[in-house]
Amino acid sequence: MQFLRNINPTRAIMGRLFLWFWATFIVTALLAVWGSRLFFEDLQVIDVKPRELADLNQVVERIQRERFTDLPIHEALDRSSRGVRGRLVAVALNDNRLIAGGGPPLRENDKKDLLRLVGQNAPIAVKRGALKIIGPVFFERETTRYALFVAKLDMPEQQAPPFVLFVIIALVTTTLLSWLFAKSLTNPILHIQGSAKRLASGDWQTRVGRAAKRQDELGQLARDFNKMAEQLETMWSAQKRLLADVSHELRSPLARLQMALGLAHQQDVDPETLMRIEREADRMEALVSQLLTLSRAEAGEINRHKQSLSTALYDVFTDAQFEAANKNKQLRIADVPNLVVNIDSMLLCRAVENVLRNAIRHSKLVTDVTFSDDAQTWSIHITDDGDGLAVEECDRVFAPFYRATLARERESGGVGLGLSIAKAAVELHHGRIIAKPATKGGLRVSLSFPKS
Template structure:
C-alpha cells in the first residue's frame, strides 16, 4: 500500500512537471507563432472529426422509438380493419386475411404468434429484425427506415387464438439517405472524414511549406556561391520569418567575410609578387656579372615554383569565392578543343591520348571552372602515364561522368582520398621529377564541388582512373 502511494505521488509530481513545462512553452510562444498555429490547427481538426463521428449516429432515425399517439391510432385502425375482414369471412385462414387486406396498396401486415413465430409466408429481413427487437404489445415501437416505417405490435385475436400484429407503411422521412448509407458503411464514413480533413491539412501544409520552399530555393543558390541572391519577403510573423532574417544576416556576414578574405589574398599576392620580381631582377644581374652557376639555377627554380604556387593558390581561392553564373552548353562544343589540346600535348611527350566521339547533349556548368578541373586531371594523367591516356564519358538522365585513365604507377589505396588535399604529394621525389605544386587536383575538387558534383580516384585493371561527375541540370 505504501509502495502504491509513493508511485502515485511520483506520477503526480511528474505530471505537474510536464504541465509546468507545457505552460512555459505556451507562455513563451506568441499567438501567431508556428507552434501555436500547428497546435491549434491539429486541435481544431481532431475536434471537428470527433464531432462529425459522434454526431452522425445521432442523425440516424432508424433506431427504435416509442410510438406516438398518432402511430398508436394507425395500429388500432389496421387491427380494426383486419378484424372486420375476419368478421366478413369467418372461414378464411389467417394467411388469407393478410393477403386480402384492403390496404395492401399502401401497407403490409405481418402477424406472429406469442412465441415470435412469423405467420406470413415471407417477410423482409429488416422486418424480421424489427419483430425480434419489438416483441411487447404493452410498449409498441416504431422504426423509420429509408422508404418504410415499421410499427407494432398490438394484440389481434382470431378464432380464439392470439397474435401480435405489425405493419409497414411508406414514409416521407426527412433524414438524408446518404447519412444512413455512411453509418451502415464505417469504412466509407472514415473515408469521408479523411476527405473532409484533406483540404484543411493541405491548407495548413501549404501555409507552412510555401515560405520554407522559398527559403530552400534561396539557400540552394547561396550554396552555389550566389551570395547576392535576394531573399523572399516573408510576413508570417512566426519562426519562419525569424529564420529568413537570420539566414539573411548569415549570408551578409559570410559575404563580408569572403570579401575580406579575397581582399587579403589579393594584398598578399601583391606583397609577395613584389619581392619575387625584385629577386628575379637580382638573379638576372647576378647571371650577367658572375655567369650561371648551380646555386643560381636552384634559386631561379625555387623562385619560379613559388610564383607558380602563388598563382595556383589565387586560382583556388577564385574558384571558391567568385560568384558566377552557370551556362548551358553542348558537351561536344565544350570538350572538343580541350581534348585536341590534350592530344597534342600527349604527342609531345610521346604518349597516346584517346577519347570517344563526343555527344551533343547539353549540360549546365561553369565553363571556366569545369575546363580547369578536367584540364588539371588530364595534365596530371599525361605526366604520370607511361604510354596511354584514355577518356570515357558516361551519360545518364541526371549526370555526366568523365573518366580519365592512365597506365602510370598505381596510387596506394590509402592515398586515393588524400591526393585531393592542397599541397599533398605522394612522394617528394615524384613531384621533383614531374613538377607541380600539389594544387591541381585540389583545384579540380573545388571546381566539382562548386558544380554540385564530385571527383574521385580508383585503381582499375592496373590503371589509375579519375572520375569527374557533373550534374546535367541545376
C-alpha cells in the same frame, strides 16, 4: 498589440500542432454528430409487434401480483424488467413523474417522448435513433394511475451504412486537415533544404525567401540561414579579394628578386646557391600566376565564342603527349567528337590541361581521355591508372591548396591550385566537374558542359 503577438500560440510549432489537432478533433466530432442527427435522430412512429405488446401486458400483470405490491415501484419495475429485453419506465399520471427501473438516467429527448405518449389511448411504438419506446399500458398502484412503457435498443437491420458514414466523415476530414497542416510544415523545410544544398555547392547568393517571413521556429531558422549565407558570402568575397591582392602585390618583389638574381650571376656568386634561389623564385612565380588565374576565374571573367572542340583542345593534347612521353608513360586519346562549342578557349584549355597533367603525374603507366555527349551535354573523361583517392577525398581535391594523401610530397609538383582552377573554369561555363574512383583503379575526372 505586441503583447498579443508574443502570447499568440500560432507563433510556435508546438502551439500550432496543439491547436490544429484540437481543431481537427472538434470539426470531425461536429460533423459526425451533425451527420448522425441529420440521418438517424428523427422521431419515427412504427408498428407495434404483437409479441412486444404481449410482453408489456405480462409485465403489468406481474407488477400487480401480491409479492410485488409491497415493493417500491422502481424496485418492482427493475425486477419485472428481467423478463423483458428492455428497460421499464412508468409515468405517474397525476404529476408526470418518471420512474425507471434502474440503469443510467434517461436523455432529455427520451423523457419528452415519453411524456408526449402518455396521452395515447392505445399502445404505439416510436423510435429515435437506436432507442425504441413501446407503450403506454395503464395500471393502478396505491391509488395512483401509471402509464407503463418499455424502452429497448433496436439497431437498424443494416448497420453498415451509419458506421461507414462516420468512418468516411472522420477519414476525409482528418486526412484533408492533416495533409494541409503537413504541407504547411514540409514546404518551408524543403525550401530551406534546397537552399542549403545550393549553398553547399558554392552558390553563395542563395537565400531563403518566403519561409523567412513566417513567425514560428521555421521562419526563425530561415532567417538564421540567410544570416549565415550572408556571412559566408562576405567571407568568401574577402578571401577572393585577399588572394587577388596578395598575388598582385607579390609580383613586384618577385620581379626585383629576379633582377637581383641576374646581377648575382654576373658577379660570380656561388652557382649552386643561385640555382636554389632561382628554383624557389620560379615556384613562387608559378604560385602567384595560378592565384591570379583562380581569382579571375572565380570573379566570373569569361569571354565565350563558338569554336570546334578538336581545334580548341589540339595544343593541350599535343603538349600532354610530349609530357607523358618524357615520363615514359602512355596517353591514349579517343577521337574528339565533331562538335562546335560555345566556350572561353583559354579557360577550357586551362581546366583540361590541369586535370590532364595531374592524371599523368599520378598514373603508373596509362592515362585515357574519352568523350561522351547527348542531347543536353558534352563531357570529357580523364582516367589514370594510379593509386586513386578515397571516396571522401574526391570532393575535397577541388578546394584551393588541398593536397590529397598521395600528392603531399613537394616533389610531386604543383601547389594545390590546379584542380581549383579547373573547377572554377568549368562552373563559369555552367558545367560540372566530378572526381570518383575508376572502375579498374585510379581516378576518373569528368568535365561536363551544357550544349548552349
